[in-house]
């Protein structure tokens with residue numbers, strides 16, 4: 331799993347930061363990537379990376395403000411032009427489908443792949459055999475959501491020493507033992523998988539929140555995340571502005587990270603009023619509360635390993 | 637008058653060329669600027685220039701393909717955010733208003749200035765005391781328009797030698813003579829303005845065409861333009877592609893320029909298949925037919941003087 335920040339600014343693009351978009355690279359896990367928000371010129375940012383639009387299989391929109399969605403029609407069109415043929419699922423608040431369909435229809439755009447827009451509400455919005463995605467309403471004046479991406483725990487690896495102790499020599503039988511709860515050996519002996527594998531490998535958890543006022547009660551939703559991505563539109567001293575505009579501060583995001591036992595905090599959606607040395611100040615404000623914190627910048631990447 | 641090309645590519649943004657947008661700087665003539673088309677990331681291109689979004693008073697859309705309109709919602713929003721308070725008039729084909737209003741409404745965007753969307757058809761679409769703008773249907777699969785911007789002829793300058801010959805000494809009376817058809821001097825003498833001013837100064841004419849197949853019968857519409865801006869999506873050898881996709885070639889654009897007696901031809905909307913030295917080849921193809929030709933690149937500027 332790898333995160334790549336395509337836009338880390340707030341509201342309006344600046345020379346330093348584009349508007350919001352974040353890629354979650356699941357190529358190793360699922361052979362695909364997911365996009366979270368798609369502000370204007372997300373496809374232009376992608377031109378600076380190795381990201382392949384045709385690999386983007388899911389797009390999660392946190393909320394419908396322009397700086398989070400105005401790049402969608404262009405991204406979807408260019409994905410089609412650039413040989414994207416596999417389907418795309420798009421998740422987001424009510425109204426998203428109408429924006430996409432109006433934009434494509436008026437511009438006479440016919441995508442070469444099917445897509446579906448799924449209106450999200452609180453709870454599980456996607457689940458397959460490797461991943462579960464949960465949505466959580468936030469507080470931003472208009473409907474805004476956080477997404478918790480939970481990789482399912484994976485069965486532990488076969489332990490060769492245990493197999494050897496049972497007198498089973500290496501061979502194709504190992505694969506069979508790994509893939510079935512019980513295996514009957516050629517000699518009639520029964521092997522229980524649980525007796526020969528190590529502990530389950532815990533799946534990773536990534537929590538990506540949309541724009542929001544500070545919500546202490548989000549602890550449960552983001553609990554134990556490997557990475558929490560939280561907006562920090564404002565510095566600590568601008569907490570009143572943050573509240574008035576339905577945004578959060580550095581210290582508020584750090585407080586949530588600390589109380590929810592997350593491993594790493596990445597702050598994004600930084601107001602263009604903060605540049606140069608003030609960015610390091612923002613980081614320090616957060617770090618006094620939660621040390622493992624980074625302020626994202628455009629094209630910043632974070633690899634999730636354990 | 638000054639032209640500044642913000643995007644000169646076709647269809648999809650590339651590293652070299654953004655999608656279509658062109659600024660006509662009328663600051664000297666009218667204290668405002670006009671935008672022609674507004675592909676995605678036009679506002680990002682503007683960040684690289686000295687253009688002030690609040691000065692953009694009119695936006696002309698040639699046609700509704702995504703590479704010509706997907707930057708509009710973001711541009712309009714950011715103009716509001718960046719202290720734009722004066723009204724904006726937007727001209728374009730039927731459907732444009734619905735795209736703009738849907739995008740702004742769904743994103744909860746409230747502009748701090750009024751705007752109006754005017755559906756264009758053939759003929760005069762705007763006229764005031766200094767300018768006339770004509771629209772001309774083109775051939776592009778969907779409705780596409782060309783715009784002819786005609787500056788009205790301006791009255792000639794006062795000729796001091798003629799005034800002196802009439803025995804009128806320099807003073808505030810000169811202004812009065814210039815601004816009125818007839819002026820009665822303090823001594824009762826009557827001065828006819830036409831007797832003391834030079835020839836009218838011919839207004840400039842700029843013709844900006846949207847995407848189109850080659851249309852020889854456009855000669856009348858673009859006749860005598862100081863500058864003709866024509867798409868040249870394809871090289872001469874790709875004329876079949878051009879026809880099939882409702883586009884033009886270098887030589888077709890140059891032929892029109894030559895036959896319509898324009899002064900300068902600027903080619904834009906260049907397919908991303910042509911890069912590096914092939915751009916100069918495109919220019920040469922056109923130049924053999926019409927020598928005063930330039931292939932626009934992003935941020936290319938052309939000052940119109942006479």
Ligand SMILES: [Zn+2]
Nearest residue numbers: 341395397541
């Ligand atoms: Zn935002």
Ligand SMILES: [Zn+2]
Nearest residue numbers: 647701703847
């Ligand atoms: Zn085009």
